[in-house]
Amino acid sequence: GESVGLHLPTLSVQEGDNSIINCAYSNSASDYFIWYKQESGKGPQFIIDIRSNMDKRQGQRVTVLLNKTVKHLSLQIAATQPGDSAVYFCAENITVGNQFYFGTGTSLTVIP
Amino acid sequence: DVKVTQSSRYLVKRTGEKVFLECVQDMDHENMFWYRQDPGLGLRLIYFSYDVKMKEKGDIPEGYSVSREKKERFSLILESASTNQTSMYLCAGATSGDEQFFGPGTRLTVL
Structure with missing residues (x-):
């Protein structure tokens, strides 16, 4: 399977x-x-997405960056709030079959 | 709002029992998915379906089966529950090429 x-x-x-x-991602x-x-x-709740023809996409307080050269994705959250405390997953779509492969998650804790 | 609902939030079953987990979506999604989520392993795909009466195995189908008799409903079946099937089960719906919408999850405990 894919490695995310x-x-x-x-x-x-x-x-x-x-x-x-x-x-x-691999x-x-x-x-x-x-x-x-x-x-x-x-x-899981959708936050933001990005397609491979883009390098950057911004939402409300969130930005996703895609570096296809090194196969790396990042999520930036501006002015982190206590309500942002959660586990965050990235998911990678293999076009054939619309299957997604998910990372194991990062647990974000916001300290007041 | 998109709604994906799952029949139970918490379920406790005994080893050997047949277990049905139901998922219903109201967005006319062609695609539906069943995952299990375990600590340190992330989401793993069990089965998915692209259309009514159609099913495909995911990465970990052993011990599970599915049924999709209607477009809006996708059921996961544990024919004979085992303790290693204790997990969080997540259902999702999607239109091809777009994000998946998840239900709230069913936490299944098999004793």
Whole structure:
């Protein structure tokens, strides 16, 4: 199967600081990537996505960066808030069959 | 809002029992998926379906089967539950080429 991994399993940041969560993927043919947020006891929620024809995409307080050369994806959260505490997953889409492959997740803790 | 619902949030079953996990989506998604989520392993795909009465094995189909008799409903079946099937089960729906929408999950404990 595909390898989608996160560099750090846990991350703690001070409230108000910026957070950066990283993800490596292995299939250079992947063309669609998603970041999900999962709060305790809930299913994953879509945060932001990016297609392989882009390097950067911005949402509200979040930015996703895609570096296809090194097969690396990152999620930046600006001015991190306590409500951002959750597990964050990256997902990689293999176009044939619309299957996604998920990383194991990074647990983000925001310190008030 | 897109809704993907799962029949139970928590379920406790005994070894050897037949278990049905139901998933319903209201967005007319062609594609539906069943995953299990375990600490340190992330989401692993069990089965998926692209259309009614159609199913494909994912990465870990052993011990599971699925049924999709209607477009909006995708059921996961554990024919004979075992303790190693204790896990969080997540259902998702998607339109091809787009994000997957997840249900709230069912935490299954097999005793």
